[in-house]
Amino acid sequence: MKSNKLSTAIVVAIAFLGLTACNALKKMAKRANEVNYSVTPNPLEMHGDTIVMNLKGSFPTKYFHKKVKGVVTPVYKYDGGEEKFEPITLKGESVEGNGVTINYEKGGSFSHVAKIPYKPGMGNGELTLSLEGFFKSKSKVFEPVKVADGAIITPLLVQKQDKAILGKDEFKKTHPVSLFSDIHYVVNTSSPVNGDLGKDDIKKVKAGIKTWSKNERIKITEVYAEAYASPEGELSKNDNLANERAEHATKFWAAELKANKIEAGQNKVGKGEDWNGFKNLMTASDIKDKELILRVLEMYADLEKRELEIKNLAATYKEVADKILPKLRRSEIWVKADSLSRPDEEIASLALSKADTLTAEELLYAAAMTNDLNKKETIYKSFVRVYPNDWRGPNNVGFVHLLNNKVNDAKAEFEKASKITKNGIILNNLGVCERLNGNAKAAMDYYKQASGAGPEVGENMGLVYIMWGDYPNAVSGFGSSQTFNAALAQLLNGNPDGALKTIDGSNDKSTAMGHYLKAVIGARKGDNNMVVENLKSATSKDASLKEKAKKDMEFAKLKNNAEFQAAVN
Incomplete structure (x- = not known):
């Protein structure tokens, strides 16, 4: 129980x-x-x-x-x-x-x-x-x-526009050339030393002028002369003497140009007495006690006193009188000209047919002139063959491969370039390959090493930082660049006003995505009119953005707004 x-x-x-x-x-x-x-x-x-x-x-x-x-x-x-x-x-x-x-x-x-x-x-x-x-x-x-x-999910608006850097040419349509000569003068005069106008350098310049006069790609522009006096004379007299010698030199060569039916400008500068030239010649001479002599001369603050001492020195040392001072009584003259490049059409043709007849800069310029990627690749490969020790060849072949979405082929070329030399451009391009292959950390390592190679490096870093959600560093990476991604980084970093200024200064300000980003900026600023107007512009350029906007939580507060509904339907 x-x-x-x-x-x-x-x-x-x-x-x-x-x-x-x-x-x-x-x-x-x-x-x-x-x-x-x-x-x-x-x-x-x-x-x-x-x-x-x-x-x-x-x-x-x-x-x-x-x-x-x-x-x-x-x-x-x-x-x-x-x-x-x-x-x-x-x-x-x-x-x-x-x-x-x-x-x-x-x-x-x-x-x-x-x-x-x-x-x-x-x-x-x-x-x-x-x-x-x-x-x-x-x-x-x-x-x-x-x-x-x-x-x-606004960070996903980031544009995956990785920026490789081309090895640029240094081609110039014109480059300066000149013919040099000098004329020596009798002491205290602007009369040339006997026989000086017949010496070899004068003959060579005369021959050069005749050759240039027959070359359509060379245009003589100026005769330029600098003239000096030896430093043993009076200071004021030496200044006038140098001016007279410069005048003589320019007139001499102007007459020669006229004889060849060439008109050119004249520019002359009288340099006065050539104290520095005197010191250099003394230093190079075999004169005993030359260092002591120069030290003593440099002690004279009174230039006229120094001139007198040099005159006394010339009386004592024959080498000073016969070899040093005469060399200082001179004019130095340059007949200057612009050498014009080959015509663009000729360069373009030779780049594809006779690449080895062109300079490195001409070949790179030829590649830059064409928009045909196949021709670019052909020219750059010819560049590699003709100039195998220039890193720009494989680097630029790799650049074209990237444009053709051949990432691994591009990487192989950039690695070839890096064996010739390592520089920021190549490191940046290797970083682009890593990013495109999904290795953002390896890409960032390359970008950090490539600092200073160009604004492209910072923009590439900014792209990766946006992907990582590190917006302060993204903004820092973009710096002053005015691009879509730079504006996006500013927005994500809490600066909608800065973002608006950047996108309006960019090439994307009037694109569909540019307007869409401005609509998002408007939403964050609480400016409904800015949202609606920019969505109208965006969807008029790309109708698919209507569906995106309907679902975008950036516009959640406007779901029941009639103007918003009209813009996305």
């Missing part, structure tokens, strides 16, 4: 405990609407390759049973499926183990930061909380709670 009573008591106790368990969870479920949940940001935002959320919750007093444990799992549901964030465990005061303890009498709160990898299609979806409570051996699934709509 006692046994039956005991069994009955146990059954009743078990039933009571089960009822208590169910009641504890049921009471919490009934008051679930008193629990507050919030998520930031809302909508969620994609940065780098992840979506991060910060979930906060607060519980009222006398809600969370001391012996209850709860698990909250944020779940993001989208067209492609669902992705669960890391759950958070909450527990009553009497529950042992890990988790955030919630006080029964006072209530409590929690904060939970978690992330999921971004997947295509996640721009449209919703974040709900899956809630499950546990009391001893019992459990209950609570009604899910929706806490956020969709995700902003």
